[in-house]
Amino acid sequence: MYRSVVRGVGSYLPEKIMTNDDLSQIVDTSDEWIRKRTGIERRHIAADDEFTNDLAVAAAERALAAADMSAADIDLVILATTTPDNTFPATAAKVQARLGVTKGPAFDVQAVCSGFIFAMTQADNMLRLGQAKRALVIGAEIYSRILDWEDRSTCVLFGDGSGAIVLEAVDSEGANNERGVLTTILGTDGANYDKLYVDGGVATSGNAGCVRMAGQDVFRQAVARMSESVEEALEKAELTKDDLDWLVPHQANIRIIEQVGKKLGVSRDKVMITVQEHANTSAATVPLAMTHGVKHGHFKEGDVIALTAMGGGFTWGAIVLRW
The missing domain is CATH 3.40.47.10 (Thiolase/Chalcone synthase)
Structure with a gap:
């Protein structure tokens, strides 16, 4: 019996920051209105030459470093995203190649904001079944490119960013006091x-x-x-x-x-x-x-x-x- 243990986490946010005051210059809103209704103070916006695979790779590299692992240790890559680089192939395939992962499958999962939960569940299932040993699970999005910047009910809510975790299958007796x-x-x-x-x-x-x-x-x-x-x-x-x-x-x-x-x-x-x-x-x-x-x-x-x-x-x- 195997159990999936978190070995490392990492994240990345694009350099450009858009504050609520910045938004008020392009849509009818205000810092006070956004903070009161959403709690949001700022969001990060990907550069013109930055794509979802770039965000995913940056977060993945940090997660691997935190786990003290390299690409050679990974045999499963799952990317949760609503904003893939292309209709196909899966952006995960590009991420896999850029990281230098050469073993196992790489694929995207699309469940919008629940995507990371779906992707992590899929990785956990595969690890528990012995279909992989170590998985890299990533959530990466560039929502700034699918927003209507004249619609204040949506454009104030979203930003760009990525996060990743490394999961490893370890022997387990199935007890809930185990990691x-x-x-x-x-x-x-x-x-x-x-x-x-x-x-x-x-x-x-x-x-x-x-x-x-x-x-x-x-x-x-x-x-x-x-x-x-x-x-x-x-x-x-x-x-x-x-x-x-x-x-x-x-x-x-x-x-x-x-x-x-x-x-x-x-x-x-x-x-x-x-x-x-x-x-x-x-x-x-x-x-x-x-x-x-x-x-x-x-x-x-x-x-x-x-x-x-x-x-x-x-x-x-x-x-x-x-x-």
Whole structure:
């Protein structure tokens, strides 16, 4: 029996910063309005010559360094992204080549803001089945290129960035007091397909399109789905909310984050919050928040940590792991 253990994390944010005041120069909004409703203070914007594979490679290299591993140690690369470099091949293939990984598969996962949870779950399944030994799981997005910069209901919410983790399969007896991924939960409700989507695509319009969102519906569903999936994952791991040391939620909006923490009974000082620094980076927010937690020494060995997200589709999921 194998269990997936986190060996290293890393993240990358583009150099260019767009503040709320900068946004107020191009759309009818203000720093006060954005902070009050979202908690966002700034977002990072990829340079014109920067692509999703560039962001992914930068985060991956940092995760490998943190794990004290090299490309030769990796035999699985999974990239969660909504903004691939090309329609095909998978951007993960380019990332694999640039990193110098020569073993195993590399592929993309598309579940929007839940993408990293889906990708990490896929990696965990493959490691537990012995199909790989060490996996590089990445979330990387350039949302600035699929935003309508005249729509203040969406353009103020998103940014560009990436995060990555290295997972390793280790021998396990299956006990919940052992380190590693304990449980994973995934869900999709296609009936809400048009609540959060991009109004373009290869088959429908031939162009990338822009993000469109029914904000109130997304808010309600995000709070419910994220909190419920964490509860389900804890129960599956034979743990309770009282066992939870850290909640690492998708960084979409401070009000969603606070409501999820409240529903789960997790005190605010145990909820990882980084949305103010980079806004909603979709599939990258969870690994960005994980990297923040490691960098600041928040996670201690043996801590029970819940990761959760909800995205367009709707998709959602949660992962409970012991650090």
